[in-house]
Each structure stands twice: as C-alpha cells, then as structure tokens.
Amino acid sequence: VVAYLIATGYVDRPGDAARGRALFENRGCVKCHEKGTAVAPALAKIHAEGSVSYLTYVMWNKGRSMLKEMTALGLSWPTFSRSEMLDLLAYLRQTR
Numbered sequence: 001v002v003a004y005l006i007a008t009g010y011v012d013r014p015g016d017a018a019r020g021r022a023l024f025e026n027r028g029c030v031k032c033h034e035k036g037t038a039v040a041p042a043l044a045k046i047h048a049e050g051s052v053s054y055l056t057y058v059m060w061n062k063g064r065s066m067l068k069e070m071t072a073l074g075l076s077w078p079t080f081s082r083s084e085m086l087d088l089l090a091y092l093r094q095t096r
Contacts, residue, residue, distance in 0.1 A: 014086070015090030017087070017091045019084075021095075023080070024091055024092075027078040032069070041058065
C-alpha cells in the first residue's frame with residue numbers, strides 16, 4: 001500500500017521525467033529493459049501495462065528475480081533515493 005501511495009505521488013512531490021530518464025539510462029536500467037528479458041519487461045510492455053499498480057507490482061514482486069539475473073550479467077543492484085524513484089516513475093509514466 002505504501003509503495004502504491006508513493007508511486008502515485010499521493011504522499012510526495014511529483015517526479016521530474018527528464019531526471020528520471022537520465023537515471024534510467026545512467027543506472028543501467030536501459031540495458032535490460034530496452035528490449036526486455038525473461039525478468040525485465042521491455043519498455044513497450046511497461047508502457048502498455050504501465051498503470052501505477054502494475055509498476056508497483058513489478059518492482060515489489062520481481063526484485064529477487066531481477067537480482068539473480070543482474071548478478072549473472074555482472075550488473076550491480078541500482079539504488080535510488082526517494083526523490084530519484086519519484087523521478088523514475090514520472091519518466092515511465094510520461095513515456096507511455
């Protein structure tokens with residue numbers, strides 16, 4: 001419930017989509033999400049199903065699988081501050 005409220009911006013400031021795009025690219029998210037993998041949905045799928053509840057579900061429930069795949073690819077787990085996550089979510093919502 002808390003993740004949903006944060007993702008909708010209900011309890012925080014709106015995110016900045018331009019900063020979110022830079023985070024998406026600079027933190028390496030684009031490496032797996034550009035075309036999609038077994039664990040990381042492609043941006044097109046995120047856009048098609050990109051409701052806040054879907055994004056919250058994916059981020060909450062796919063974490064272990066993401067970590068396993070990232071480790072196999074030699075990638076480190078990205079970390080985001082609260083404001084960075086709001087920016088990232090704004091970017092994902094804007095690109096739909």
